[in-house]
Amino acid sequence: DAGVTQSPTHLIKTRGQHVTLRCSPISGHKSVSWYQQVLGQGPQFIFQYYEKEERGRGNFPDRFSARQFPNYSSELNVNALLLGDSALYLCASSLLRTTYEQYFGPGTRLTVT
Amino acid sequence: DAKTTQPNSMESNEEEPVHLPCNHSTISGTDYIHWYRQLPSQGPEYVIHGLTSNVNNRMASLAIAEDRKSSTLILHRATLRDAAVYYCILHYNNAGNMLTFGGGTRLMVKP
Numbered sequence: 001d002a003g004v005t006q007s008p009t010h011l012i013k014t015r016g017q018h019v020t021l022r023c024s025p026i027s028g029h030k031s032v033s034w035y036q037q038v039l040g041q042g043p044q045f046i047f048q049y050y051e052k053e054e055r056g057r058g059n060f061p062d063r064f065s066a067r068q069f070p071n072y073s074s075e076l077n078v079n080a081l082l083l084g085d086s087a088l089y090l091c092a093s094s095l096l097r098t099t100y101e102q103y104f105g106p107g108t109r110l111t112v113t
Numbered sequence: 114d115a116k117t118t119q120p121n122s123m124e125s126n127e128e129e130p131v132h133l134p135c136n137h138s139t140i141s142g143t144d145y146i147h148w149y150r151q152l153p154s155q156g157p158e159y160v161i162h163g164l165t166s167n168v169n170n171r172m173a174s175l176a177i178a179e180d181r182k183s184s185t186l187i188l189h190r191a192t193l194r195d196a197a198v199y200y201c202i203l204h205y206n207n208a209g210n211m212l213t214f215g216g217g218t219r220l221m222v223k224p
Contacts, residue, residue: 004156033210042214043157044199056209090156096207100147104156 002026004005004105012111021076021108031055032056034066035090043090049074050097055098066090067113078110086112117201122219133186135201135216140181144203147212148175148186152197156195157214160186160199196222 005024013019020057025032031050035043048056049068061077072093088109092102118136125131127158137146148160161168161175163184168175174187200217 017193032212033212035212035214042217043199043212045211045213046209048209050209056211092156092210096211098143098206100204101159102160102210102212104158106154107156 004091004103006089006091006105006108009077009106010109010111015081015083015112017081018077018079019081019110021078021091021098021110023074023076023087023091023093025072025074025091025098026103029093029095029103030072031094031099031102032072033092034074034076034091035104036060036089037086037090037107046076055097061094073102080110081112083112086110094106115179117215119199119201119215119218124183124221124223125188125195127193127224128190131191131195131220131222133188133199133220134183135185135200136183136200137203138182141205143194143205143207146175146177146181146184147202147204149200149202149212149214150195150197150219151200152194152208155165157200160169162204179208191220191222193224194223196220200216 033048034046038042045058047066088107091105116122147162149157151157176185
């Protein structure tokens with residue numbers, strides 16, 4: 001079975017631009033969560049979507065938004081990029097809204113110049 | 114949120130047991146203890162979780178102190194593939210899937 005997939009793998013953007021990152025969860029999983037991991041730190045929670053509704057939001061500015069589609073895939077959008085948005089963006093999927101085991105994708109490495 | 118404290122790094126020899134400690138003195142009665150690990154250039158991977166009793170699975174064992182203020186992840190025979198950052202996370206079961214990662218412990222395994 002395919003695991004969580006994310007696209008693109010790497011991305012370079014300029015300050016002020018916007019970016020869209022994509023995530024396909026494991027087949028049958030209805031929950032998708034997004035995390036930001038700055039180099040040298042642990043991942044920080046951004047959003048959780050379950051059954052196409054936002055179920056949790058971390059301490060991130062409104063420049064960050066996300067959505068989940070009927071097939072449970074998800075997009076993370078970041079507007080007005082700042083240098084500090086450079087990070088690895090991770091997507092995690094799970095079967096349930098609350099579960100002990102989440103499956104993470106390999107991430108998208110975003111570099112803002 | 115209750116916080117966890119882990120050593121920044123630990124070293125182990127290949128094929129020897131490894132005990133990774135985690136302190137969580139402000140844990141509440143409804144917090145589960147989760148362990149994830151992150152191998153180089155990969156996303157985090159679930160390892161094990163527990164509430165009060167010790168737990169075993171194919172990857173590791175989790176020993177939880179009687180007062181639940183600390184726990185230890187045990188890798189019975191470390192391999193080079195176990196070199197990773199190990200995160201100890203407290204998770205309130207009604208908090209959805211939000212995981213609060215700390216800095217974790219970087220485990221280095223020597224051949």
